[in-house]
Amino acid sequence: MWKRIVTTSLALYIPLLIFSLFWGYLQKDSLIKNMGEIQQRNILNKSYHLIDQSIILIKITSFWSDVTFNESFSKENPLDSVFISNYIRTMQGLDVYDQFRIIDIHGDEMLRYEKVDKDSMAPAPLQSKTDRAYFQKGLTLNKGQIYVSPIELNRENGVLETPHKPVIRGVTPIFANNDNPTGLAVVNFNMGKIFDLMRTRITGDNFYLLDKNKNVITTNLSNNTLPHQSRMSPLDSSIKKRLELKKLIFSRDTFFMENGSLWVYQNVRTGFEKDMGMKRYADMPDIVTDDDWAILQEIPHQYIRQRLQPIRRNLILFNALTLIVIAIIAMVYARTQKERKNFLEQLKSQKNALVKSQSQLNESNSLVKNANERLRVRNRQLEDFNYVVAHNLKAPVSSMSIIVDMLSKPNNQDTFKELLPKLETISNSISTLTEDVQTYVSILNNKELEVENVNLLLLIKEVENDFVGTLLNEEGKGFNTIYNLDAWHSVKCSKFYMKSIVQNFLSNAIKYRRPDVDSHIIFESAWENDKKVLYVKDNGLGIDMERHKESMFKLYKRFHRSHSGKGMGLFIVKSQLEAMNASIEVESEEGVGTTFKIKFHKI
Amino acid sequence: MKKPSILLVDDDEVYLFVTKKILNNLSDDLVINTFTDGEQAIEYMDLCMRENVKLPEVILLDINMPFLDGWGFLAEFKKMKPKLEAQNVNIFMVTSSNDPNDLKKAHDFEEITGYIVKPVFEDKMEEILTEVYNGDW
Helix, strand or coil: CCCHHHHHHHHHHHHHHHHHHHHHHHHHHHHHHHHHHHHHHHHHHHHHHHHHHHHHHHHHHHHHHHCCCCCCCCCCCCCCCCHHHHHHHHHHCCCCCCEEEEEEEECEEEEEEEECEEEEEEEEEEEECCHHHHHHHHHCCCCCCEECCEEEEEEECCCEECCEEEEEEEEEEEEEEEEEEEEEEEEEEECCCHHHHHCCCCCCEEEEEEEEEEEEEECCCCCCCCHHCCCHHHHHHHHHHHCCCCCCCCCCCCEEEEEEEEEEEEECCCCHHHHHHCCCCCCCEEECCCCCCCEEECCHHHHHHHHHHHHHHHHHHCCCCCCHHHHHHHHHHHHHHHHHHHHHHHHHHHHHHHHHHHHHHHHHHHHHHHHHHHHHHHHHHHHHHHHHHHHHHHHHHHHHHHHHHHHHHHCCHHHHHHHHHHHHHHHHHHHHHHHHHHHHHHHHHHCCCCCCEEEEHHHHHHHHHHHHHHHCCCCCCCCCEEEEECCCEEEECCCCHHHHHHHHHHHHHCCCCCCCCEEEEEEEEEECCCCCEEEEEEEECCCHHHHHHHHHHCCCCCCCCCCCCCCCCCHHHHHHHHHHCCCEEEECCCCEEEEEEEEECCC | CCCCCCEEECCCHHHHHHHHHHHHHHHCEEEEEECCCCCHHHHHHHHHHHHHHCCCCCCEEEEEEEEECCHHHHHHHHHHHHHHCCCCCCCEEECCCCCCCHHHHHCCCCCEEEEEEEECCHHHHCCCHHHHHCCCC
């Protein structure tokens, strides 16, 4: 029963399990894709902060490439104070605007304004920037070209300013009336605020702004900006290590799963290159830069797991429900099957019982039939007995009554002498009759007949030996006993009766043989209608069947006047056979022989 | 006129002796033949026919006998009846049994004149002879 339930459950459940896992996988895939797309939009938004600042920087810087300076412009002969103070007053309202400088072609600052407070800028002591990369780069620019520097930590007098300040610089060459290069105008933007904006999270995501060498410019995991330009803290090192991603070899926009996290990488489209086809800088001067930025968003393992939680929960819930339903179905199915099996078995056993009772009925029918047959035989035997008694006993009695009647009349002495011996004859015949009747009654009354398997061959041989002396007649004709007991040779019967029967047959065959021929008696066994049959054939005198058919097995019947006999033999044979539930028939022809057929019914 | 002829057929010799004695008591002029079985009796009848001897007018026939019983005798007698010409043969079945089967069987034989149950006393015998011979015996 349990085995059947488990098998049925599995057969139903496994396809559903596979289906649900596939469904789960699809859900997860689409969720990750969805998260990736959200992060792509997020990256795009963050890019705009950078791009906006870059546009502003470029536009503000390009202002200076259009200003014409006096040929006499120098430290000693500076710009018109009203012009510059107006410019500074305008610019100091711009949050990101950090420094403005004019550097001569030797690298010495000629003018320097620094942001000193939130809304105010002030002149500051001049420095030399001869060895700074942005100064060197600026010298190579043509008129109208703008150089956008990489984002760097600000240095003053060659030393990192503390606290660290990430800056981006716009550089453009300036010219005097005679088109001689006079120096460079440099505008510094402080990117701190922008980075603060970019570091905001919309979900549990990590943000990294990378330069073209995949160095971290800023991230929301660490407070350090551009750590590789100062000193790497252990946290910064671990972050750097974290970003050594196998699937991020090329700087191409992508998103992928690695180390359990979802990574979305996208380059920042500054659009500085003119051939990008973007309209953003259509009326802009040439822009020169030697840096690229990219934004990397990481959705960490824990967050993905958290987002996948509902799917997993649904999956588990679905499977659990499915299992329960399937188990119930399987149980009902198994129970139905069992009930069906029980029902079938019940039907079968009922059928068997029916067949059995049918056969019992048949058996008892045949028993009744048998008993009926026996009763019929017994009835006939009783009638025979009655007849024998009525005739043979009444006859002498009636004779006696006549004699007595005669004797009672006045008689002479002669009559008396005559009649007296007759009474003796009567008494003798009565006593003989009584003995014979006794023999017959003993056969009829033998209720507990001793029945055994009798080997007929041995029995006949045994009887035959008793007749050794009589086997040759006066004329020297022989007498043979022939056996043909191939069909069967053993039969269940009373050995005592069977011996008496065989004795009768043998003695009759010898007694009533024809003197002029070699005589024989044949014992032949056969099967007829599943019953054992014994044929006893002789080639003796034979009997006139027309005359004697009715009397063959009756008491005191004789058929051959020439031979002495009492007329008991065949009567006894028949009675004994009937006692053993066998029957006998006879065929005979005078001068040919007699055949007895004995049919054994089951005892 | 010829003497009345009576045939007794019975295997009981005492009966034959006694019956003969009774018949002799009734009349001295009776011709009485006896046989102890049907076979001998029928052979005698056959012989009478062949020798043209007058058949007995009365046959007292027992039923139960060896060799050929009463019924057997009747069967054989039936066969010779066509040759009997006008001879009158009265057959009485004389038996010790009043077996209803025998009685019924006797009714089926038209050759049978009467059915008598033993013992046959003298007065009964007289009655029979009177019936057959109309007192002329």
